[in-house]
Amino acid sequence: MGDLSPHFSRAQFASYCGCGFTVPNMALVDLLEKLRTQVGKPIKIKSGCRCRQHNRNVGGAKQSQHTLGNAADIKIEGMTPDEVAHQAALLLNHGGGIGVYPSFTHVDVRAGGAARWRG
Secondary structure: OOOOOOOOOHHHHOOOOOOOOOOOOHHHHHHHHHHHHHHOOOOEEEEOOOOHHHHHHOOOOOOOHHHHOOEEEEEOOOOOHHHHHHHHHHHHOOOOEEEEOOOOEEEEOOOOOOEEEEO
16 A cells, blocks of 8 residues: 555655655646556556766756656556556546657646656
């Protein structure tokens, strides 16, 4: 059980550098809970919060939503990144960000419009 929601904990969102940045936007947590319910499968968070230094180290975008706690790179067993993206798009309702990569899907709860891309 998680400390942020029934299925997600701060530890799952923690910046891998160990800096202590572990607090995601609760709108992101809510999105992931809804996605988990919608697909009926657990979600693995590959990357959540990133401090600016860690984001630079991994080659993240300068204005990465990860540095704001707004984004997660996720995998769902038995689903392709495109399938995950489609399900997330249904929940984001033409908002937020969705990036489809070969082995994961990026989802975010950015403000100010939608962004869609392939990486």
